[in-house]
Amino acid sequence: MPVIKSAKKKLRQDKKRQAQNKVVKDALKKVVKEFKKTPSEKALQAVFKTADKSVKKNLMHKNKAARLKSSLAKSLSPKGEKAAAPKAEKVAKKTVKKSPVKKATKKSSKK
Numbered sequence: 545m546p547v548i549k550s551a552k553k554k555l556r557q558d559k560k561r562q563a564q565n566k567v568v569k570d571a572l573k574k575v576v577k578e579f580k581k582t583p584s585e586k587a588l589q590a591v592f593k594t595a596d597k598s599v600k601k602n603l604m605h606k607n608k609a610a611r612l613k614s615s616l617a618k619s620l621s622p623k624g625e626k627a628a629a630p631k632a633e634k635v636a637k638k639t640v641k642k643s644p645v646k647k648a649t650k651k652s653s654k655k
Contacts, residue, residue, distance in 0.1 A: 568598050576616070583620050591616055 546552045572594045579587040595609040 572598050
């Protein structure tokens with residue numbers, strides 16, 4: 545048990561955060577289990593939503609969430625067809641301004 549006042553406060557904060565994180569993690573597990581039981585478009589959207597929330601709260605790495613969403617979307621679509629997962633909006637490419645052409649520098653004359 546912590547003795548110092550700040551350590552006691554940290555322990556209280558950690559317990560509270562742990563409880564909040566458990567709620568999100570359990571919700572994700574529940575939704576994934578439900579999707580695997582009865583795959584549907586609506587269940588897939590629920591998985592996407594909860595996976596994105598867990599990434600936002602730093603409970604899961606973004607690449608892990610992407611893998612999870614991809615694999616579940618593949619399982620929903622029939623074989624031979626592309627995934628029927630909701631497509632992400634295309635991000636507009638940023639135009640890069642070219643820097644002005646530099647003027648030719650004077651050449652050093654060697655003798």
